[in-house]
Amino acid sequence: MANGPVWVFAEVVDGRVAPGALELLTKARSLGAADVEAVCLGPGAREAVGELGRHGASTVYISIDAGFVELLMGGPGADTLAPLIATRKPELILFPGTHDGRDLAGRLAAKLDLPVIANGLDIETGAAITVTSTIFGVTQVVRTEFGERRPALALFRPKAFTASALPAGPAPRTVEVPAVIDERHRRARVVDRSTPVATGPALEEATVVVSGGRGLQEPANFELLHEVAGLLHGAVGASRAAVDAGWVPYSMQVGQTGKTVKPTVYIACGISGAMQHTVGMRGAQAIVAINRDPEAPIFKLADLGIVGDALTVLRQLRDELRSRSG
Amino acid sequence: MNVVVCVKLVPDPNTPGQLDPETHRLRRDLADAVLDPGDEFGVEAGLQLAEAHGGEVRVVSMGPERAVDAVRKALAMGATKGVLVCDDSLRGADALTTAKVLAAAIRREPYDLVITATESTDGYSGIVPQALAELLGVPAVTFASEMSSDGSLLTATRQTERGSETVVTGLPCVVAVTAGVNEPRYPTLRGIMGVKSKPLERLTPTDLGLAASVPTPTGQTVVSVTMAGQRQAGEVVRDDGDGAHRIVELLARLRVI
Ligand SMILES: Cc1cc2nc3c(=O)[nH]c(=O)nc-3n(C[C@H](O)[C@H](O)[C@H](O)COP(=O)(O)OP(=O)(O)OC[C@H]3O[C@@H](n4cnc5c(N)ncnc54)[C@H](O)[C@@H]3O)c2cc1C
Ligand SMILES: Nc1ncnc2c1ncn2[C@@H]1O[C@H](COP(=O)(O)O)[C@@H](O)[C@H]1O
Numbered sequence: 001m002a003n004g005p006v007w008v009f010a011e012v013v014d015g016r017v018a019p020g021a022l023e024l025l026t027k028a029r030s031l032g033a034a035d036v037e038a039v040c041l042g043p044g045a046r047e048a049v050g051e052l053g054r055h056g057a058s059t060v061y062i063s064i065d066a067g068f069v070e071l072l073m074g075g076p077g078a079d080t081l082a083p084l085i086a087t088r089k090p091e092l093i094l095f096p097g098t099h100d101g102r103d104l105a106g107r108l109a110a111k112l113d114l115p116v117i118a119n120g121l122d123i124e125t126g127a128a129i130t131v132t133s134t135i136f137g138v139t140q141v142v143r144t145e146f147g148e149r150r151p152a153l154a155l156f157r158p159k160a161f162t163a164s165a166l167p168a169g170p171a172p173r174t175v176e177v178p179a180v181i182d183e184r185h186r187r188a189r190v191v192d193r194s195t196p197v198a199t200g201p202a203l204e205e206a207t208v209v210v211s212g213g214r215g216l217q218e219p220a221n222f223e224l225l226h227e228v229a230g231l232l233h234g235a236v237g238a239s240r241a242a243v244d245a246g247w248v249p250y251s252m253q254v255g256q257t258g259k260t261v262k263p264t265v266y267i268a269c270g271i272s273g274a275m276q277h278t279v280g281m282r283g284a285q286a287i288v289a290i291n292r293d294p295e296a297p298i299f300k301l302a303d304l305g306i307v308g309d310a311l312t313v314l315r316q317l318r319d320e321l322r323s324r325s326g
Numbered sequence: 327m328n329v330v331v332c333v334k335l336v337p338d339p340n341t342p343g344q345l346d347p348e349t350h351r352l353r354r355d356l357a358d359a360v361l362d363p364g365d366e367f368g369v370e371a372g373l374q375l376a377e378a379h380g381g382e383v384r385v386v387s388m389g390p391e392r393a394v395d396a397v398r399k400a401l402a403m404g405a406t407k408g409v410l411v412c413d414d415s416l417r418g419a420d421a422l423t424t425a426k427v428l429a430a431a432i433r434r435e436p437y438d439l440v441i442t443a444t445e446s447t448d449g450y451s452g453i454v455p456q457a458l459a460e461l462l463g464v465p466a467v468t469f470a471s472e473m474s475s476d477g478s479l480l481t482a483t484r485q486t487e488r489g490s491e492t493v494v495t496g497l498p499c500v501v502a503v504t505a506g507v508n509e510p511r512y513p514t515l516r517g518i519m520g521v522k523s524k525p526l527e528r529l530t531p532t533d534l535g536l537a538a539s540v541p542t543p544t545g546q547t548v549v550s551v552t553m554a555g556q557r558q559a560g561e562v563v564r565d566d567g568d569g570a571h572r573i574v575e576l577l578a579r580l581r582v583i
Contacts, residue, residue, distance in 0.1 A: 013488065072493065074456050074466060097452075099469055099486060106456025107466075109422050115546040116421060118451035134554065135449060143550045155453075188465035188495035195489035208582050232582060244506035250471065250485045257444060257504060259487070264582050267573070275339060276447075282557060286580055288573055294562065301557040304576050308565025316570035324574070324583065 004091035004150065005035035005059075010052055011100055012044035017051045019204070020096025022163035024156060025055035028094060029166075031125045037061065037090070038172075041077055042068035046174070053172035054165045060172050065179030067186075074103035075185040078111050084177055085112065090151045092129060097155045105153050116153040117144050121160045129154075134279075158204065158260040159283065196249050201235050203252065208234030209263045209281070211254055212242055215270020215291060215310055219247035224314045225269065231321040237261065237281075239271045255280035269310040273298025290314070327379040327477060327497075329372035330432050331441045332386055332458075333365040333400050335393035336448040361396040364443030366510035367503050369400045371473065372441050374508065379477045381438070382406035386431045388416060388424055394528075398521050402513030407525040409434075415531060415541060418548075421449075423541040425457035430534035432462065439480065440500045444469055455502035466500040467493050471507055 006028045010021030021038065028036040038057035040048050045062035052060050061084060067076050077100075085093075085108075093108075095101040097119065109116040121141070122132040129146040131154050146152040203209065210229040212222055222236065229236045237254040238247070254261055256276040266284035271277060273289070273296055281287070282301060289302035290310045299305040306313055338358040361369075372383040385400040387393050388411040397408035411427050419427070432440055440462070445452035452468075459466030467473075471490070472483035475497075484491050485504060531540045563572065577583045 072465060072467065074459070074468075078460065102452045103456050103466070103468055106421070106425075106453040107460045109453065110425055110457035110460035113422070113542065115542075116451075116453055117546065118421070118449075118453055130549065141552050141554045142548055145547050145549050147546055155451075184463065185465065188467060188493055188499065190484075190491045191494050192492040193486075193489065194491070208577075232577070240506065249489065251487065251489055256450060264580055265577060286576065287557070288576060290565075290569065294564075299562050300559045302562070303560035304572060305560065305562035306565050306569035306572065307562060308569050313565055313569045313573070316567075317573055320570055320574050321583070 003034050004089045005037045006031055006033040007090045007093040007151070008036070008038045008057070009093065009095045009101055009104060010038045010040040010048060011096065011098060012040065012042060012048050015044055015047065017048045018096065018098070019163060020098060020101070020156070020158055021052065022055045023159065023161040024094040024096060025052065025057055026163045027123065027161040029056040031092075031123070033091060033125075035059065039081065041073070041080065041179075049172060049174050053169075055163060056166060057172050059175060061175050061177050063177045063179045065181065067179055067181040070190055071181065071185050072103065072188050072190070073100040074107040076179065076181045077104040078107035079180040079182055079185070080177060081108065082111060083180070085151060092125075092150075092152045092154065094123075095153065095155045097157050101155060105155050109153055113149070114151065114153050115146055115149055116155070117146070118155040120154050120156040123154060159262050196251060200230065201233065203235040203237055203254075203259055204261055206233075206235035206261070207264045208232040208267070209237045209254070209261050209265075209284070210234055210267045210269065211237035211239065211271060211281070212269050212310075213239035213271030214241040214245065216242065216247075217270070221311060222248055224311065224318065227318050228314055228321065231318065231325060234263070239277050268298055268302070269314060271298055272296050273301070327375050327381040327438045327475065328384070328436060329376055329381065329439045329441060330384045330386055330437045331365070331368045331372040331400065331405065332428055332454075333369065333396050334362045334387060334446050335359050335389045335396040336362045336446060339363065339447045359392055359395065361399040362443060362447050364445070364447055364505050365396070365400075366403075367505055367507050368441040368443055369403050369405060370508045370510040371503055372439075373404045373511070375439065375475060379475065384409065384435070384437075386428055387411070388419070388427045388431075390417075394526070397526060399513065401521045401524045401526070402517040403511055404517060407527075409527045409529060411529050411531070411534065413530040419541050420546050421451045421453035422457055425454050425461055426536060426540050426542065427531060427534065428454070429458055429461035430536050431529065438497045440498070442500065442502045444502045444504050455500055459500040462498070462500065464499045465495050466502065467495060468502040469504055470501050471504045473501060473503070473507070
């Protein structure tokens with residue numbers, strides 16, 4: 001690995017540093033770079049510095065302009081980072097594969113003519129920088145080597161790495177960077193935001209995820225999933241068919257175009273097991289599937305498959321869990 | 327409103343494709359290939375806007391000769407004309423190269439809106455829409471699950487990790503739609519019959535004036551391709567009234583209860 005620093009793009013969500021940034025900083029520490037640095041854009045950036053430092057950032061570049069949240073991140077983010085990249089010459093920039101992470105990496109790639117690899121699961125540095133990523137919905141694993149252009153841009157799937165903090169050390173250096181927000185970026189504005197109120201643990205962090213699909217037949221039946229999840233201190237997820245039907249919000253979708261979860265147990269109820277769904281949950285330690293079709297593809301990866309009616313099994317499961325806890 | 331929809335040919339997602347272990351490229355000969363189901367939503371969205379505001383829907387694709395099938399399907403759904411950029415030098419093109427080619431093909435005629443899918447079903451990098459917007463110098467609204475326009479401004483609902491946001495943007499712009507944004511129409515018999523009479527151009531990077539910068543000489547080389555470790559199927563039992571109990575036993579074994 002050459003001498004330039006490794007950067008991590010860090011997001012702040014609801015006043016908290018997003019887990020992806022901490023996972024990537026943890027990995028960045030092991031890459032043999034002279035410096036690991038973080039970049040954090042938006043109003044909450046200053047408050048994020050301490051936590052980024054505890055996960056390995058020696059310098060945090062912040063830009064606290066409100067434009068980063070009132071406008072879309074991609075354009076303003078790329079224009080703000082381009083001059084900084086030119087002066088600091090990072091070797092490599094790691095991005096979480098989130099919506100903003102992808103927007104920013106795609107913009108930077110085109111703006112600075114840089115190579116970019118998405119869906120990373122792992123990265124190695126030596127004579128070359130090599131990223132392991134998946135294609136075709138994690139059925140195949142590809143190793144791709146970056147050529148000579150720098151910085152190399154790499155996006156990682158959520159939970160590709162496990163975050164761990166360092167023992168207390170000196171606070172990182174904070175460098176405030178002027179936001180570069182071109183008039184043309186002001187043409188696209190975020191005029192409204194809505195966040196459904198969540199109860200219980202976040203889907204991505206829960207140790208038990210109980211998910212429902214089209215096989216649940218109607219939105220009211222998701223109540224049963226909530227009851228079971230509640231008894232297990234877990235979270236409720238869904239397949240896209242359930243989201244598209246308008247039964248549950250998109251924030252509950254698991255899969256290729258939704259969230260990636262890695263719980264201890266994933267319970268798929270009335271979900272067929274399409275590749276685009278399994279991409280988001282196959283990392284679970286154990287998978288349970290309830291489906292009335294014995295040929296459902298979900299049974300090919302379930303540790304325990306129950307062929308039967310999801311609602312019947314869920315009601316019994318709820319009752320048995322209640323009597324255990326009661 | 328003149329809309330350009332980017333459409334890609336992908337291996338049928340129901341029969342996942344294979345990579346050639348020698349060339350590290352997709353073995354298109356092995357898989358059935360289809361218009362990316364994600365792009366069908368884009369074509370439908372473009373048709374709806376053109377129907378509401380007048381104008382035409384052009385489709386643009388980069389891919390092997392066979393990708394002409396994806397373009398034809400979009401034409402059969404109702405698009406007015408198609409462009410396929412096809413050249414040996416583009417085999418295995420990375421996201422940036424793809425965006426450069428698509429941008430050059432799009433720029434040849436005036437446009438108000440470019441629609442892509444959020445991510446392709448095979449590569450699923452999700453990078454192309456943003457790179458395209460940067461090259462075209464326009465905003466990009468990704469993860470759009472709803473959109474409407476009054477002809478000069480476009481309003482989109484954008485899915486976020488936590489909920490949704492409403493974005494208002496001027497035109498031209500790039501919008502990357504999510505699956506489920508609409509219900510794609512099936513080509514009618516008349517639509518299918520009409521494809522032959524619609525313009526379908528085949529271009530090379532040279533035609534687009536791109537030869538020197540495409541493919542992007544960034545050097546990004548695939549060094550190996552392997553099958554991912556598959557999960558083993560476990561036990562599958564018919565529910566005879568003790569299905570729930572079996573689940574409880576497993577939960578207890580894993581110490582989550
Ligand atoms: C570009 C793209 C991206 C996508 N991204 C995602 C994604 O992120 N996440 C995702 O989930 N999908 C995604 N999909 C969709 C995916 O391909 C499937 O269509 C979807 O996952 C199917 O959802 P489902 O299993 O709930 O519905 P279905 O496939 O309709 O399956 C319903 C299942 O329920 C079973 N069933 C019915 N009744 C009962 C009952 N009473 N008890 C028990 N079982 C019952 C049936 O046997 C069946 O197996 C994507 C598709 C595309 C094209
Ligand atoms: N070769 C291509 N031809 C036409 N459109 C493409 C091509 N590659 C990507 N796209 C569009 O860009 C979207 C995102 O692609 P990707 O960044 O590869 O995930 C796709 O869903 C398509 O709409």
